[in-house]
Amino acid sequence: MAPLRMRDLPALHRLIAAPEIEELAQRYPRERVRDALRETVEDMRQRIARGEALAAETVAPARIAEATLRRLDYLDDDGLRHVINATGVVLHTNLGRAPLAPSAAQAAARAGSGYSDLEFDRESGRRGSRQDHLEGLLRRLAGAPAALVVNNNAAAVFLVLRTLAAGRETVISRGELVEIGGSFRIPDVLRESGSILHEVGTTNRTHLRDYEQAIDADTAALLRVHPSNFRQIGFTLRVEGEELAALAHDRGILFLEDLGSGALTTLGDEPTVQRVLASGADIVTMSGDKLLGGPQAGIILGREDLVAELRRAPLYRALRPDKMTIAALAETLRLYLMDGRDAVPAVRMLEAPAVTLKAAAMRLRGRMRRAGVACELVALAGRAGGGSLPETALPSWGVALSAADLEELHRRLRLGRPAVVGRIEDDHLLFDVRTILPGEEGDLVQAVAAAYTLNA
Numbered sequence: 370m371a372p373l374r375m376r377d378l379p380a381l382h383r384l385i386a387a388p389e390i391e392e393l394a395q396r397y398p399r400e401r402v403r404d405a406l407r408e409t410v411e412d413m414r415q416r417i418a419r420g421e422a423l424a425a426e427t428v429a430p431a432r433i434a435e436a437t438l439r440r441l442d443y444l445d446d447d448g449l450r451h452v453i454n455a456t457g458v459v460l461h462t463n464l465g466r467a468p469l470a471p472s473a474a475q476a477a478a479r480a481g482s483g484y485s486d487l488e489f490d491r492e493s494g495r496r497g498s499r500q501d502h503l504e505g506l507l508r509r510l511a512g513a514p515a516a517l518v519v520n521n522n523a524a525a526v527f528l529v530l531r532t533l534a535a536g537r538e539t540v541i542s543r544g545e546l547v548e549i550g551g552s553f554r555i556p557d558v559l560r561e562s563g564s565i566l567h568e569v570g571t572t573n574r575t576h577l578r579d580y581e582q583a584i585d586a587d588t589a590a591l592l593r594v595h596p597s598n599f600r601q602i603g604f605t606l607r608v609e610g611e612e613l614a615a616l617a618h619d620r621g622i623l624f625l626e627d628l629g630s631g632a633l634t635t636l637g638d639e640p641t642v643q644r645v646l647a648s649g650a651d652i653v654t655m656s657g658d659k660l661l662g663g664p665q666a667g668i669i670l671g672r673e674d675l676v677a678e679l680r681r682a683p684l685y686r687a688l689r690p691d692k693m694t695i696a697a698l699a700e701t702l703r704l705y706l707m708d709g710r711d712a713v714p715a716v717r718m719l720e721a722p723a724v725t726l727k728a729a730a731m732r733l734r735g736r737m738r739r740a741g742v743a744c745e746l747v748a749l750a751g752r753a754g755g756g757s758l759p760e761t762a763l764p765s766w767g768v769a770l771s772a773a774d775l776e777e778l779h780r781r782l783r784l785g786r787p788a789v790v791g792r793i794e795d796d797h798l799l800f801d802v803r804t805i806l807p808g809e810e811g812d813l814v815q816a817v818a819a820a821y822t823l824n825a
């Protein structure tokens with residue numbers, strides 16, 4: 370088929386009269402539709418001028434209407450598009466990890482839309498510390514002597530190494546030189562921090578004596594990194610935290626542990642932060658938006674004198690969390706203390722019993738069918754995601770759709786408002802109910818029914 374030429378581009382006045390475009394005008398003011406339409410056609414003109422070969426269908430009114438709608442929606446979005454997560458992956462990093470509890474989201478909204486005592490001591494009327502809103506809660510929940518919160522766990526690890534180990538050696542097992550999602554690699558973070566990496570042991574086995582032999586006058590710390598997103602099985606050996614703590618303290622150096630996923634209560638085989646602190650770690654770092662189920666944050670827990678040093682470090686100023694994060698995290702922690710962990714959506718989803726999920730999936734199947742969407746009930750295996758519980762398949766339930774063009778159906782759903790993301794497996798589009806939040810089911814059914822009719 371011959372590529373599109375300039376003169377194949379439809380005239381604006383003709384396009385505007387097309388029923389597909391007329392439909393847009395019911396959703397957006399006519400002026401804005403006209404502007405977006407003009408931009409869409411202009412965009413095509415420029416692409417042809419650059420020598421791009423556009424397919425003839427590109428100028429079909431339906432395709433132009435679709436491109437125009439994307440443009441209109443984009444300008445209309447308030448930043449991020451709401452996504453219904455039907456993947457079954459609870460801590461989906463690309464979809465924003467943990468969804469906040471409604472009260473935590475409200476706390477963030479309140480903090481954002483007004484003034485607060487962020488750094489204000491109401492008793493004296495003088496300057497206070499933003500960390501005070503969190504430190505008491507964290508000390509109580511984690512049993513830590515002191516706490517400091519920064520923007521994310523990568524920042525927490527960086528601040529700790531930079532402040533406590535720069536210019537000296539940090540000893541770490543070769544089995545723990547891990548990569549967490551592309552840009553966070555322990556050896557790189559260590560190098561950037563100015564600390565000198567001293568690797569010991571082998572990929573699968575590291576002994577206590579390997580650490581013992583590595584320590585000398587240049588050693589600042591032993592670092593233990595939790596293998597968050599993978600598990601080693603077979604002929605492996607990892608030294609327990611208690612032993613490393615004892616060794617470090619005997620030699621007058623620090624024992625640091627990067628816990629990453631950081632559960633506050635027992636979830637699967639993940640170590641809890643309390644246990645790691647009790648093992649004798651001087652400093653523990655963890656994420657706020659993984660198993661804890663709060664906003665993006667890096668939580669540093671441990672010895673009072675060390676935390677005070679981190680707080681005084683010039684780098685801390687560049688990593689400090691903002692008021693909305695503090696409000697959302699404080700409220701999430703308060704929920705653990707006052708309402709129990711089931712009040713935290715991520716925890717609730719991770720722990721949802723299969724019977725409850727099956728009932729929800731049956732209800733969803735009924736609603737889908739009533740909306741004209743043919744689908745089946747399926748047993749699924751969900752995942753925690755976010756580099757947590759990598760070996761734990763979460764038995765789950767959902768519905769499966771088949772369609773002539775599954776990829777196109779999924780694409781339409783992703784582009785919708787709200788967007789819907791499921792997963793395609795074995796010639797079916799699957800929606801796992803575990804991660805569909807309360808109140809989202811109606812929107813999901815509506816979105817699927819609309820996309821499905823176009824695609825059936």
Ligand SMILES: *Cc1c(COP(=O)(O)O)cnc(C)c1O
Binds near residue numbers: 598627630
């Ligand atoms: C996830 C993770 C990090 C990075 O945490 P972010 O909150 O994503 O910055 C660092 N270390 C470990 C062990 C992790 O699991």
